[in-house]
Amino acid sequence: VPTEPMAPPQPGPAPEDWSIPSLPEDVAQEAFKSFASSQCCYSEAPAKNGVITNMEVFNTYRYRLETFTESRSTEWATKPHEGELADFYTQTAPRPWEVQATPPSHFTNHTEEIRVPYTSSIQDCNSCHATGKIQCQQCNGSGFDKECWVCNGSGTKNDESCSHCDGNGKERCTECDQGMKECETCKGKLRVLTYIKLKVTFEDIMKTNIHALETLMTKDTFSSHFQVYPLLGFPNTAIVEASERLVREQQSKYTQNSRILQQRQTVELIPVTKVNYKWKGDSHVYYVYGNENKVSADNYPATCCCVIQ
Ligand SMILES: *[C@@H]1O[C@H](CO)[C@@H](O)[C@H](O)[C@H]1NC(C)=O
Ligand SMILES: *[C@@H]1O[C@H](CO)[C@@H](O)[C@H](O)[C@H]1NC(C)=O
Ligand SMILES: *[C@@H]1O[C@H](CO)[C@@H](O)[C@H](O)[C@H]1NC(C)=O
Ligand SMILES: [Zn+2]
């Protein structure tokens, strides 16, 4: 994560400087050659023998705004009663934002569920009428489901009672115990705890905008932490405008059930060099971009048309 403050912008280049590429020709050609050799059916000839005629430098700013928010919502909830105390209104229950919740390490998504103090009461489980058990759906409570495969459901084999199913003709149900299952609502505890559940959601929301620009800057990253102000004084209006708009948009969005804990914005500079070259008398183009000199060449002149099947 880049953390240095922004260096003062360098003066832009004079127009005649545009013919002087910031990327040396041999570096561009090397990048192009390794690109060609990494493609499965590209001939290396154009990359090796092509002659660079002109290089133009563009820069792309990538602006990114991240907003780390916390939202809270409440709902009634029920869980099996496992010995909790019923504290319903023994004191006034705290309101959602009065409950203590610890944010995770910043800028990571996380959800926490908290039982709000002084909202819990204990009730008999309705689903199982406080028996802890419900009828098995698989066998309709009979305890047996499919036909016995040994006697084909007849209960007899070779004129004797079938030993596999004890003469019942049916297989024992594997889902239950004699037609009954543990109640899922109370997990067999017979009683449930009803309470107000507070859901706290921490979210990292990111917005990205990309703008191309033809100015050179030497410093390649700028970032600011905490609640941000729009990027005042940044030497690119499109970026400043995007920043102002997005910051305003996000700040107005998080007011009611949520709040902004932290924001950060970064501006990255991605250098792009357009390389014009000649090969066998024709002009072609490729692009070298990024700090790792990646290459993009959509109309590479010597690809074989082999079809792999
Ligand atoms: C259980 O009952 C339903 C509806 O009454 C029926 O469709 C289903 O076949 C029964 N299942 C078994 C295993 O008896
Ligand atoms: C059960 O059915 C199968 C095929 O339908 C048959 O081959 C087998 O002999 C039957 N078994 C009995 C015990 O009836
Ligand atoms: C965090 O949540 C946001 C919004 O729901 C989502 O856009 C983002 O991709 C999530 N981040 C991670 C790392 O899962
Ligand atoms: Zn069953």
Ligand SMILES: [Zn+2]
């Ligand atoms: Zn049987």
Ligand SMILES: [Zn+2]
């Ligand atoms: Zn129950």
